[in-house]
Amino acid sequence: MEPEVLIEAENLTKKFGDLVAVDNINFRVVKGECFGFLGPNGAGKTTTMKMVHCVLPLTAGRLKVAGMDVTNQAREIKKMIGVAPQEDNLDPDFTVLHNLIVYARYFDIPNAEALKQADELLRFMQLEEKQNVIIDQLSTGMKRRLIVARALINKPQILILDEPTTGLDPQARHLIWDKIRSLQKQGVTIVLTTHYMEEAAQLCDRTVIMDNGKIIEEGGPADLIKKHVGEEVLEVAYDEEVMKFLRNAFPDARLEVVSDRIQVFTHQPKGVFSEILNKFSFKAAMIRDANLEDVFLKLTGRRLRE
């Protein structure tokens, strides 16, 4: 059976004056999956999200959500989407609970049902003890959890998470990851943006990597790693002689010098690095698994993005 396509973008483009924020991209999000947009700051991830949840008009192209066109069925689409934005836009005038109640009102959820739903969500996000606390007194992690809870108030079919764990400590980050996984199990389709590669590797079934408004690669995290950086990476301390030696030993490998270390990427099967380490000894040598961050840096470069 053909999987149901929930979000479909064709030649989607967004310009702000002369700046092309999203440049002619195509993607499809299938029902029930966790789909990740990866990319450095300014890649166009958030702009794409904002077009999906109908707050930014398109410059060109087509974008459909659940078969509906974002340009003329915004209201219907917004009813079935939950949005957890990157920035904190909780209502500082209200308590935790009241934030959810007021938000439920915008979705026409009757008061009694909103209370019940808010209660469940606060428990789900482990905030039930904070329900009468004013927003100012919450930690960053709690605010983020509340933003996710708020995004769930309308029982959305699609949950958009724009950098859900930026600035969080590891505990808070893992809690959010757990909740995202359990929501996916409940059948919610998740679309998230992130520049944490570990997050994408942990959560996403499929990802696209964006840079300068374009999608430059797409696939499952494991496939992308295998395709671009192989299975393992050898790292050794930088030395002119060692560099020459490695070049000869691995003629088809890609060698990168990052600060004072050499990184060797190869598509040869696992084990070639340990073979060579058994024969020769290098200073500060280590073999590690290749990861999505290697892919990301290979594809988007190391130049800083402001």
Added chain:
Amino acid sequence: MKISRVASYFRVPKLSYRVWKVWKRDQDVFMKTYKVNFIPSLVEPILYLLGLGLGLGIFVQPQEGLPYIVFIAPALVATSMMYSSFFECTYASFVRMYYQKTFDAIIATPVSLEEVIAGELLWGATKSLINSTIVLSVILLFGLVSSPFFLLIPPLSFLIGLLFSSIAMCFTAITPNIDSFNYPSFLFITPMFILSGTFFSITSLPVTAQIVAKVFFPLTHAVALTRALTVGRLSVTLLLDLSWFLVTTPFFFALSMNLMKKRLIK
């Protein structure tokens, strides 16, 4: 081309009942702190009545045939309409829009940006109704109201508040930052407060100033209407004052919404 560009600023907004959800949000905040909200609107008119009405009033000849304190009392009601709605939709709306990102949060739901702005404007008008009714109660207690027509003032204050809110929202849509509200506050609101027939009859002004006050100052018409209704001096010219609001309010209402859209939806 040019005409369609101008017309785009006056496009009629598409609104639904969801406007009231935004209004309700603002009302919820207000009700949380209503005790603090009431005190200034209660104390300020009393100070003016004592200081200007009784104090200064001894030295001032009757204005338009009214004892000074009777003359300024309805003007206090009218200025409270202006101040409460104008400041609600400048500083307070700007804080919600820019610092709290409340508008962004709401437009991620089925509520549209136009409905958010309309809700804000209606709330500004409601603030005008609330505050001016408090001031009206004060002047009633001071015995400065002599006509039952004063009962028309609260509904009128909503209309007048809606105009000031709409004008305020136009400034909010174009202001680069919160400090720039000083310009409309000191160059538009303060001159109106002084020169709109509030504290002395408009006829004491030079003719040009009188024309400016009548053509450009909504407060002139608000004061004229309020005064007529508290002292029971009804005349045909009041219809002109009223039409001034009926004509300009829809104009600024639509303009503010379209300016906001241009600011927030790129």
